[in-house]
Amino acid sequence: MTAVFKKINLNYFYNVLALAILARIYSDIFVLHRWQIHTGELFPYRQGLLFLPLLPPVFLILEWVTSLAACYFLANGRVRLGAGIAVGSYFLSLSQMYQNQKVLLLIVFATLLIKPVTRGVAQEYSTKDFLKWQIILVYFFSALHKILGKFSTGETLKDLFEKVLQFPYPITQKIYLIAAWIVIMVELIAPLLLLLKPRAGVVLVIALHIGLAIVMPDILAFSLVMIALSMLFLKESEA
């Protein structure tokens, strides 16, 4: 029975990562309209890294096809192959449009390419530890940036809801301020909870990121990667 749970644990991790890849393709097509950027209809917002020019649409098809292949191999247990293809795909993608979530995906898949997370063998813990560090660093530095930036004043949430999401109901400045500090506190508490009370930590991460993905569907892939990484804190028999 324990062995079954061990297997389920890692399958969940890889399946959620595979879902994150699908979510990225969905976001590219339906939320960010990247096809129209490559055909010249839309302004190339967020230029890519590596200083490459905007490539013809055929490269976008190549990016999506390789992403789908990576998703297929990951979901079918061919982790190294899937991760290798994903690394190539996200390098190409980052050269065209920079997004933090793609950087996180690239880090995760490059790690899995070097050494996949496998079932509870002590020597494999280095990959797991490294990936656990990633979610801790994301939350911790994201919270620090928010404290040092305008977010901590509530202004950023106000702009997000009023200018970007065009939320139809009036919200007072005080509520924006309280909400901003709740987000910051959750980001600071989440890593601690994952370390000390993994199950509660995973529940918090899932609740936070499902909420974020509902409000901002373009970050669904990021949400899924964070959920997948949080699962690594669970003991293998707990998943």
Added chain:
Amino acid sequence: MAVSHFKKILFKTIVILQIAYLMLSLFIPPMPGWKMFATLELTPFNITNLNTGLVIDANKYMVPVYYTVSNDHLLELAQFICRKEKIPVKIEILASPKIVKEYSKNDCGI
């Protein structure tokens, strides 16, 4: 075993380098980092068609969802519209201080 040991050292080294990089990114704004929604840059602006004097709906040329657009991005957006529609345009970025720039067809490389 030696390879496994090497990978452990590699992962630990990368984490230390990452922390150092992320510390730097806290204080050097242009450096990419985990800055998700720390600050939104959504300066109001107008782009005008200089042939007709009418304000252009710039959202038609932007991706549907965006959170941050720098002044440099907005100037590039104005050039993009000028090039795509083959019209001279004027952009006013309503920041402090206000930035106004005109792009003729020559400026857009038409």
